[in-house]
Amino acid sequence: NEDGYDLWLRYHLVADSNLLSRYRDAFTHIVVQGNHVVLRSAGAELARGLSGLLGRSIPVRDQIGKSAVVVGTKVDNTLGPEGFTIKRRTDRVEITGAGERGALYGAFRFLQQLQRQRPLERLDLTDRPASPxxxxxxxxxxxxxxxxxxxxxxxxxxxxxxxxxxxxxxxxxxxxxxxxxxxxxxxxxxxxxxxxxxxxxxxxxxxxxxxxxxxxxxxxxxxxxxxxxxxxxxxxxxxxxxxxxxxxxxxxxxxxxxxxxxxxxxxxxxxxxxxxxxxxxxxxxxxxxxxxxxxxxxxxxxxxxxxxxxxxxxxxxxxxxxxxxxxxxxxxxxxxxxxxxxxxxxxxxxxxxxxxxxxxxxxxxxxxxxxxxxxxxxxxxxxxxxxxxxxxxxxxxxxxxxxxxxxxxxxxxxxxxxxxxxxxxxxxxxxxxxxxxxxxxxxxxxxxxxxxxxxxxxxxxxxxxxxxxxxxGGDRQVVSVLKAIMLRSWSTYESYTSPLGMGYLTYPLGSHFAPAPTTTQNLSHHTTAEGTGFDRTAATGSGFTGLYAEHWQDIYGSLANCPDELLLFMHWVPYTHRLRSGKTMIQHIYDSHFDGYERVVEFRRAWGRLAGRVDQARYADIAATFDAHVIEAERWRDTIVSYFYGFSRIVPTGTGWLQL
Ligand code: GCW
Structure with missing residues (x-):
């Protein structure tokens, strides 16, 4: 059943039949060396995962035979307390943690390699976490x-x-x-x-x-x-x-x-x-x-x-x-x-x-x-x-x-x-x-x-x-289309909800979902008929920029050097101020909101092209999310654009505007 419950722990039969038979030859049973509860979990996960991926029962055994997947621990000071190695020997694979947790992480990583259909030759790896x-x-x-x-x-x-x-x-x-x-x-x-x-x-x-x-x-x-x-x-x-x-x-x-x-x-x-x-x-x-x-x-x-x-x-x-x-x-x-x-x-x-x-x-x-x-x-x-x-x-x-x-x-x-x-x-x-x-x-x-x-x-x-x-799964089309959508989604959301770093345009005491720019006047912006933003500079504003190292004080404190994406967080700026792009600030606000909305429409269209490449249940579920996303993006666009038009009374320039 494709209801998303398995998340990324999907142990479905390996689709590539050549690889499947190679995997089947290489992994026939699991041996857990040691009796620690975490090692037993690693063994259980390997059994569950391999059985699903290989479409046959891969049991946990006491003795190491040919084509074993062996999981255990070995003192290794180079791995840190939670690191692991996955090593292919001639007749077995060894998943070794410096501690039990490392062994467990290694077992999961090994299964993930198989889920992603990595060739046997490329299974070896060593890894350890950066943050404790x-x-x-x-x-x-x-x-x-x-x-x-x-x-x-x-x-x-x-x-x-x-x-x-x-x-x-x-x-x-x-x-x-x-x-x-x-x-x-x-x-x-x-x-x-x-x-x-x-x-x-x-x-x-x-x-x-x-x-x-x-x-x-x-x-x-x-x-x-x-x-x-x-x-x-x-x-x-x-x-x-x-x-x-x-x-x-x-x-x-x-x-x-x-x-x-x-x-x-x-x-x-x-x-x-x-x-x-x-x-x-x-x-x-x-x-x-x-x-x-x-x-x-x-x-x-x-x-x-x-x-x-x-x-x-x-x-x-x-x-x-x-x-x-x-x-x-x-x-x-x-x-x-x-x-x-x-x-x-x-x-x-x-x-x-x-x-x-x-x-x-x-x-x-x-x-x-x-x-x-x-x-x-x-x-x-x-x-x-x-x-x-x-x-x-x-x-x-x-x-x-x-x-x-x-x-x-x-x-x-x-x-x-x-x-x-x-x-x-x-x-x-x-x-x-x-x-x-x-x-x-x-x-x-x-x-x-x-x-x-x-x-x-x-x-x-x-x-x-x-x-x-x-x-x-590894369908090239699914990977490339979805990847492009996902990697653009954050900047897209930003573009129709938070102009130039302004942030917080939703009712502070509410659910923080819908646009409500009037309610955050003074909290995230000081909007007037002449301009908007928040002067947080040390020279003329709240002094916030002074909390950073000098390097950043100079950058954030200066209208010329402040990066566009934080401009209205750090500065109060007239609507007619020109950005690096040559556009005025107000025109940028208009354009980015319309562009952002268009991108969401494009996300929905792109997802639509994946019909038949993703199982029907998950495909339809995600398609429904994009339908709702488009409606909500439009609501944000229209609220924010009309809010700033209302104050500035500056009519947007460019194609398309008159037809709206
Ligand atoms: O801004 C607020 C959230 C609260 C949250 C709080 C916090 C848990 O809206 O819901 O409370 O941050 O992080 O403590």
């Missing part, structure tokens, strides 16, 4: 709603735990298949209920499933949990002050309790003093004091504390707040504490400058938070493949160290400051919809995030090709 922490963040609530989720309800049926569903295994397989090793299963707007003693055995059961696939379970913690969870006790705790000894003892007991049940518990993720959440500032303490109190108690168990830097209340310009709060705290966070920072200074817009906190916290462990779920990028209606955006962020040269470096990728892989507690977190798009991500093509973002966390040097082209071949 490759993490998903679920914004899942106790009632199974998902904040900013567009794929149904939470996968996790909390009230049924410790009862387990088969889908949890598939969830864990899906993570392991692309090297995700940590997952935070509940919303950062956290209910304290997740920490209630009655819930913990259930969560321990879930952690057990994840453990078999090399994934550690984490929880988002509500900072006021000691208050909430002692409210019905004879002498309740009434504060959450990190320096209060009763509060400290409460957390100590809670952490001890968790580790008794979940010995490999990953740690806590905390959103504090942000958007109404409680936190240490309520008691006059700093974010660092608040974080360290928890980090110290987790440290004894090898747990970690991830503290989000996403705070934006108080200043005139949202963009500056995070930096002003967190930069002074650099060096104060303890060794197992990690600050998790969104890629940009605003909030997951389709285009933002890189958050100046990258390069601004050289003495702090840092993770980057990317949004896989498409909160501001079209939910499950607009196709928006985000890997090209993430690539541009990870490749950003901060100029805060020697030369032009370090890049964001250098920071989150630990290279920049020689750190281990660093990595990448993705606010994930998974839900209990049959296809997991709400629309079939959305899974490319899930896959792409994980692949980049594994290796930020992979190109968007390589990653999307990998995903397409795994998901739809």
């Amino acid at each position: 922490l490759r993490m998903l963040n679920h914004w899942d609530n106790l009632n199974r709603s998902i904040e900013r989720g567009y794929a149904g309800k939470s996968i996790f049926v909390w009230d049924e735990l410790p009862g387990l569903r088969e889908r949890y295994v598939d969830y864990a397989r899906l993570l392991a298949s692309v090297g995700i090793n940590h997952t935070v299963i509940n919303n950062v707007n956290a209910s304290a209920e997740f920490l209630r003693s009655e819930r913990l055995p259930g969560l321990a059961a879930l952690a057990g499933v994840l453990r078999s696939w090399g994934v550690r379970l984490w929880l988002s913690a509500n900072y006021a949990a000691p208050i909430t969870l002692t409210a019905d006790q004879p002498s309740p705790i009434t504060v959450a002050d990190p320096l209060d000894t009763r509060v400290q003892q409460w957390w100590q007991d809670k952490i001890d309790e968790i580790y008794r049940l979940i010995p490999d518990f990953g740690g806590f993720l905390v959103k504090a003093n942000s958007e109404g959440q409680p936190g240490p500032l309520d008691y006059g303490r700093t974010h660092a004091e608040g974080a360290n109190m928890l980090a110290d108690r987790l440290a004894a168990y090898d747990g970690k504390l991830v503290w989000r830097s996403f705070v934006h209340e108080g200043f005139d310009d949202w963009a500056e707040y995070e930096y002003r709060v967190f930069h002074p705290l650099d060096g104060q966070f303890h060794a197992n504490a990690v600050v998790q920072t969104k890629n940009g200074p605003i909030d997951f817009q389709v285009r933002e400058p890189v958050n100046p906190l990258f390069g601004g916290l050289p003495r702090t462990n840092q993770m980057i938070e990317l949004q896989v779920t498409q909160e501001y990028t079209g939910h499950s209606t607009h196709l928006c493949y985000l890997v090209p955006e993430w690539k541009s962020i990870l490749g950003f040269q901060t100029h805060t160290g020697t030369g032009s470096g370090p890049t964001v990728a250098d920071i989150v892989t630990g290279l920049a400051y020689d750190q281990e507690n660093v990595g990448m977190a993705g606010v994930v798009n998974l839900g209990d919809d049959r296809d997991w991500t709400g629309y079939q093509l959305g899974a490319a973002n899930t896959h792409g995030f994980a692949r980049l966390a594994w290796n930020p040097k992979l190109s968007a082209d390589e990653i999307v090709t990998d995903w397409i071949e795994l998901t739809f």
Whole structure:
């Protein structure tokens, strides 16, 4: 059945019959060397995958015979703790990890090579992940709603735990298949209920499933949990002050309790003093004091504390707040504490400058938070493949160290400051919809995030090709058409929703889907009859550009040097200002919105040409998504264009306009 449930883990019979018979000769059975649960998972996955791909049962055996696929571990200091090698010997294939998790990753990669019909001669490879922490963040609530989720309800049926569903295994397989090793299963707007003693055995059961696939379970913690969870006790705790000894003892007991049940518990993720959440500032303490109190108690168990830097209340310009709060705290966070920072200074817009906190916290462990779920990028209606955006962020040269470096990728892989507690977190798009991500093509973002966390040097082209071949097979036409669509989709979405870096043209308190430019006056733009944009320069504006290294201050601060794609983020500009293209700013806004819409129409047409090359069910499902995408792109185009026409009263020039 082609309902998208298998995502990229599709083990269908190898289509090329010559290759199939070569594979059948080369792989007849599997041998697992060792008894570790993760190795057994690797064996089970190989059996499942090979049996599907080869169309016959490929069993796990005790003895190595001819044409065995052998999976195991061997000490190898060059591989790092999670790396692997796949090696073809004369009579067998060896998949070897430096640790069990590496072996599991090797098993998945081996199967992916076969899914992509790689010749036997090209199966050998060695690989290891770049970032130590490759993490998903679920914004899942106790009632199974998902904040900013567009794929149904939470996968996790909390009230049924410790009862387990088969889908949890598939969830864990899906993570392991692309090297995700940590997952935070509940919303950062956290209910304290997740920490209630009655819930913990259930969560321990879930952690057990994840453990078999090399994934550690984490929880988002509500900072006021000691208050909430002692409210019905004879002498309740009434504060959450990190320096209060009763509060400290409460957390100590809670952490001890968790580790008794979940010995490999990953740690806590905390959103504090942000958007109404409680936190240490309520008691006059700093974010660092608040974080360290928890980090110290987790440290004894090898747990970690991830503290989000996403705070934006108080200043005139949202963009500056995070930096002003967190930069002074650099060096104060303890060794197992990690600050998790969104890629940009605003909030997951389709285009933002890189958050100046990258390069601004050289003495702090840092993770980057990317949004896989498409909160501001079209939910499950607009196709928006985000890997090209993430690539541009990870490749950003901060100029805060020697030369032009370090890049964001250098920071989150630990290279920049020689750190281990660093990595990448993705606010994930998974839900209990049959296809997991709400629309079939959305899974490319899930896959792409994980692949980049594994290796930020992979190109968007390589990653999307990998995903397409795994998901739809190797038909040349399908690969090339879909690849072209996917790789243009981010810039297309940008072109009809966010002129020249402006961003945030959707109602701030709403679902962040439809255009509502009037509601973000002052937040993302200052639109008048003469011009638009936001002056964030140090010379005449908010001063935001001054938070960057000098190199970028000069570029962003200057109207002449500022890159077009960030022009209206950094500057307020008259409508008649000429861009590098020679067009006026207002004409560019008009044209880009019309062009963007046309491109979406073209996406739909191109997909239509693949009829018959993709199974009917998935073909039709995706075609329906493009139908809806076209309608919504038109709505954005017309709203934004008429908004700026309304202010500027400048009539667009060029062909076609009069007929509209
Ligand atoms: O902008 C906001 C989102 C919220 C989210 C918040 C955050 C989890 O709209 O839904 O809350 O970002 O990242 O904390």
